[in-house]
Amino acid sequence: MNTPERAIVLWVPDWPIEAYLRTQAREVPEHERVDPEQPLAIVHDGRIVVCSASARAAGVARGQRRRDAQSACPGLVLLPADPGRDTRAFHAVLSSVEQIVPGVEPLRPGLAAVRARGPARFFGGEESAARAVLGALTGIGLTGARTGVADGLFTAERAARAATTEPLVIPAGRSSEFLAPLPVASLGDPELAVFLSRLGVRRLAEFAALPEELVRDRLGAHGVRLRALAAGADSRPVVPRVPPPELQRALDLEPPLELAEQVAFAVRRTADSFLAGLGEAALVCTALRIVIETDRGERSERVWQHPSCFDAPSVVDRVRWQLQPSPGAEPFTGGVSRVELEPEAVDDGGSHQPVLLGQGPDERAHHAMTRVQAALGHRGVVTPVASGGRWLAEREEFAPWGEKVSASSPRELPWPGSMPDPLPSEVFREPRPVTVAGAGGEAVSVTDRGFVTAQPAVLEGRGVISWAGPWPVVERTWDPTRARRAHRFQLVDDRGAAWLAVLEGGAWHLEGRYA
Incomplete structure (x- = not known):
C-alpha cells in the first residue's frame, strides 16, 4: 500500500444550518428569517439531521425523532433539509479557498481537502497553511471552521473534527x-x-491489530480498506476539482438609474456577455436568477423560468419586468445601482440548436407568445396549469407564459375533501342551481350524522338511476366569514349523463359533468 499523502482538511461544523443562515438573506423574506442565536435543527423524514450548538446544549441530538427533540427543547426551530442549497452555498467556500490554495477537492458540503505539500512550502509550514485557509474563510464571514493536517484524508478529517479554533497537525507517521x-x-x-462491538472490538487500534487475512475472509475488500484507515494507512490521494467557469455577470451603474427602460438598455451588453459565457461552455440557460440593488439598500431577487432557453432580448425583458412593482410589493424608491445575472439552471446547448429548414409549430407558437408578452408585459400572456384545492373551479391556476406555477397551492399537498380521479371532464366556473328530490317529491338533505333524508330519485326533472355519496367537505371552520360545509354526490340520470352535485346550505348545484 502506498504511503499516505499529507492533506489539509477543512471542516465547517453544522454546515446545513450555516448554509441556511447564509442564504436566507436572499431567499427568505425578512419577517420570516430565523435568529441565528435560537436553537436550530435540520429535519428530514421526521428525524434530526443536524442541530446547532445551542440546540445540543438543550438536549437535542442528531438522529433524534422530531417529537423527542421538540420535547427536549420547546423553542427549537425546525428547518427543512435541502442538499442542493447546501451544495450551492458551499461553492462560495470553495472559491474563497481556491483564491489562496489551488487544488481543492470537495468531499461533501461542509468538508473539503487540499494537498498539504505545496501550501506548506509557500506559507512556511503546514500549520501556517492551515491558518491561511481559515483566514480565507474569515474574509467571507465564516468563523467557525476547523482544519486538520495529517497523513491521508481520513486521519486529516478526524483531526479537523478534533481541532478547536487552532489547526490540529498530526506529525507524519503518527496517524x-x-x-x-x-x-x-x-x-x-x-x-x-x-x-x-459484538466481537469485543471497540477501538480503531483493536481493529487495526486484526490480521489482514482474517479481515479479508470475513469482511472482503471493503473491510480491508476500513482496516487500513484504522491503521492510518489511507492511500487515497486528494483529487482537486476543476473550477467551474464563471458564468455569473454583474453590471454596476454609476450614477444609478431610476427608469426601467434606462436600466434595460444598459443591461443589454451584460446580457450578451452572460450568454456568450454560457455559449463558450456549450450551455444554455433555462432558469435565470436576477438580483437588482438600489443606492438606498433595496434589493429584489427572483428566479425566472423559460420554456426553452434565454436569449438576450428575453433576459432584458425579465430585468424590465422585475423592475415593475408586483401586486402587494413596495416599489423601489432609489435608483438601480447593480444588476446581477446568474444561471439557476442550465442545459446542454446541443439540444437547443435551431433546425436547418424551418421550425416546428411549437417553436413558432413560442416565438409568437414571446412577442406578445414583450408588448403586453409579463402577465399579458398566461397559460392554465393544474393546482391544488378542494373545489374543481379553484384547481385551475394561470401562470405567466414560460413560468412555473407558484408554490402557493401545490398539487402535491394533501387536500382532505378533494375529489379523486377520474375528475369531471367539464367543470362549471359558475355553479348551476338544480333541484334534487326523492321518489315522493320530498327534498333530499343530509343529517348531522351524514345520512341522506331520502334517496335521490329526480334531478331537475330527470330520473336518477344511480347515485353515490355523500362526501363531506369542511373548510375554514375557524373563520365564520369563509367557513364552508357541503356534501358532494355523484348522480347518473336516465339519459346516461353523470354529474357531480353539491348540497350546500340547503341548496343543490352542479359542480361538473362526467364525459
Whole structure:
C-alpha cells in the first residue's frame, strides 16, 4: 500500500444550518428569517439531521425523532433539509479557498481537502497553511471552521473534527497513534461498528491489530480498506476539482438609474456577455436568477423560468419586468445601482440548436407568445396549469407564459375533501342551481350524522338511476366569514349523463359533468 499523502482538511461544523443562515438573506423574506442565536435543527423524514450548538446544549441530538427533540427543547426551530442549497452555498467556500490554495477537492458540503505539500512550502509550514485557509474563510464571514493536517484524508478529517479554533497537525507517521483511541463508529459504517462491538472490538487500534487475512475472509475488500484507515494507512490521494467557469455577470451603474427602460438598455451588453459565457461552455440557460440593488439598500431577487432557453432580448425583458412593482410589493424608491445575472439552471446547448429548414409549430407558437408578452408585459400572456384545492373551479391556476406555477397551492399537498380521479371532464366556473328530490317529491338533505333524508330519485326533472355519496367537505371552520360545509354526490340520470352535485346550505348545484 502506498504511503499516505499529507492533506489539509477543512471542516465547517453544522454546515446545513450555516448554509441556511447564509442564504436566507436572499431567499427568505425578512419577517420570516430565523435568529441565528435560537436553537436550530435540520429535519428530514421526521428525524434530526443536524442541530446547532445551542440546540445540543438543550438536549437535542442528531438522529433524534422530531417529537423527542421538540420535547427536549420547546423553542427549537425546525428547518427543512435541502442538499442542493447546501451544495450551492458551499461553492462560495470553495472559491474563497481556491483564491489562496489551488487544488481543492470537495468531499461533501461542509468538508473539503487540499494537498498539504505545496501550501506548506509557500506559507512556511503546514500549520501556517492551515491558518491561511481559515483566514480565507474569515474574509467571507465564516468563523467557525476547523482544519486538520495529517497523513491521508481520513486521519486529516478526524483531526479537523478534533481541532478547536487552532489547526490540529498530526506529525507524519503518527496517524495510528492519533486514531488508536477513536471508536470504530468513526469509520462511518454503522453495520460494521455493531458487528465489531459484538466481537469485543471497540477501538480503531483493536481493529487495526486484526490480521489482514482474517479481515479479508470475513469482511472482503471493503473491510480491508476500513482496516487500513484504522491503521492510518489511507492511500487515497486528494483529487482537486476543476473550477467551474464563471458564468455569473454583474453590471454596476454609476450614477444609478431610476427608469426601467434606462436600466434595460444598459443591461443589454451584460446580457450578451452572460450568454456568450454560457455559449463558450456549450450551455444554455433555462432558469435565470436576477438580483437588482438600489443606492438606498433595496434589493429584489427572483428566479425566472423559460420554456426553452434565454436569449438576450428575453433576459432584458425579465430585468424590465422585475423592475415593475408586483401586486402587494413596495416599489423601489432609489435608483438601480447593480444588476446581477446568474444561471439557476442550465442545459446542454446541443439540444437547443435551431433546425436547418424551418421550425416546428411549437417553436413558432413560442416565438409568437414571446412577442406578445414583450408588448403586453409579463402577465399579458398566461397559460392554465393544474393546482391544488378542494373545489374543481379553484384547481385551475394561470401562470405567466414560460413560468412555473407558484408554490402557493401545490398539487402535491394533501387536500382532505378533494375529489379523486377520474375528475369531471367539464367543470362549471359558475355553479348551476338544480333541484334534487326523492321518489315522493320530498327534498333530499343530509343529517348531522351524514345520512341522506331520502334517496335521490329526480334531478331537475330527470330520473336518477344511480347515485353515490355523500362526501363531506369542511373548510375554514375557524373563520365564520369563509367557513364552508357541503356534501358532494355523484348522480347518473336516465339519459346516461353523470354529474357531480353539491348540497350546500340547503341548496343543490352542479359542480361538473362526467364525459
